[in-house]
Amino acid sequence: MTASEAKYPELAGRAAVVTGAGRGLGEAHARALVRNRVNVVAGDIDLRLVTETARRINAEEGSAASVVPARIDVASREDHDVLAELACRRFGRLDHWINNAGIFPEAGVRSITPEQFGTTFGINVNGVLFGAQAAVAAMDGSGGSLVNMASIAAFTVRRERASYGASKAAVEHLTRFLAVELGPAGIRVNAIAPGIIDTQMAAWIHESPEVFEATMETIPLRRPGTAADVADAMLFLISDAASFITGHTLVVDGGGRYC
Numbered sequence: 001m002t003a004s005e006a007k008y009p010e011l012a013g014r015a016a017v018v019t020g021a022g023r024g025l026g027e028a029h030a031r032a033l034v035r036n037r038v039n040v041v042a043g044d045i046d047l048r049l050v051t052e053t054a055r056r057i058n059a060e061e062g063s064a065a066s067v068v069p070a071r072i073d074v075a076s077r078e079d080h081d082v083l084a085e086l087a088c089r090r091f092g093r094l095d096h097w098i099n100n101a102g103i104f105p106e107a108g109v110r111s112i113t114p115e116q117f118g119t120t121f122g123i124n125v126n127g128v129l130f131g132a133q134a135a136v137a138a139m140d141g142s143g144g145s146l147v148n149m150a151s152i153a154a155f156t157v158r159r160e161r162a163s164y165g166a167s168k169a170a171v172e173h174l175t176r177f178l179a180v181e182l183g184p185a186g187i188r189v190n191a192i193a194p195g196i197i198d199t200q201m202a203a204w205i206h207e208s209p210e211v212f213e214a215t216m217e218t219i220p221l222r223r224p225g226t227a228a229d230v231a232d233a234m235l236f237l238i239s240d241a242a243s244f245i246t247g248h249t250l251v252v253d254g255g256g257r258y259c
């Protein structure tokens, strides 16, 4: 698809921030936005990675909109303000904020350390709150919409992933508070709960053919999701087609949460 095949023409000329945009879902969000003529500030803790990703998207997706890379540690409140200011300076506006960056640490409940639990919440949960705070300050008066990346781990249980699941449950419920408090300012806030999506975070599904087959048995549609599947849901949620939807978590999992 090229920019001329934009799915949501009303998005043209808007500006967005995407965190964790160096690879995976964040890269797909940035690409989908540019294809729909939305200018993007692409933030990641790995500046080299996100600079190369932005270069690739700009080269491949034409010139109707562009991606500007920036370094952010989403656990830092101040870093979010820097990205919001960058969007306003470069693009003259800020309409959308995609709180996407996240980590997926492994540890059983007996062995999770305070440091690990704190780091997971610092990135996965504080990062969402800080992104919303920076976005709201920049959007003040003009409205906009935010999308937070939760997970089906918010309401399913996978062994050794308690800190991750608990953090994503927090993201899902925080989304409701943000929606209620920011709605009167014309700001919609929704979440996406992906199931197993074929990115580096879910590289474990390719550990062996047996692991892959067994995993697909847990997904009624019998395939992992793609990053583009999730980006499509994000585009819908920020588009005018979702103009009366806020505080909602859209599950994108091929039915996996039921298995």
Ligand SMILES: NC(=O)c1ccc[n+]([C@@H]2O[C@H](COP(=O)([O-])OP(=O)(O)OC[C@H]3O[C@@H](n4cnc5c(N)ncnc54)[C@H](O)[C@@H]3O)[C@@H](O)[C@H]2O)c1
Binding pocket: 019, 020, 021, 022, 023, 024, 025, 026, 043, 044, 045, 046, 049, 072, 073, 074, 075, 100, 101, 102, 103, 104, 123, 149, 150, 151, 152, 193, 194, 195, 196, 197, 198, 199, 200, 201, 202
């Ligand atoms: N892939 C899946 O199966 C899946 C399923 C459910 C939810 N999710 C969620 O979707 C989001 C993206 O997942 P992904 O699969 O693309 O992950 P990924 O690990 O492939 O990419 C994550 C990106 O975030 C960046 N990042 C990590 N810590 C950061 C920090 N402190 N500040 C800024 N950037 C940071 C990384 O450098 C990387 O570029 C995450 O929130 C994840 O929890 C993914």
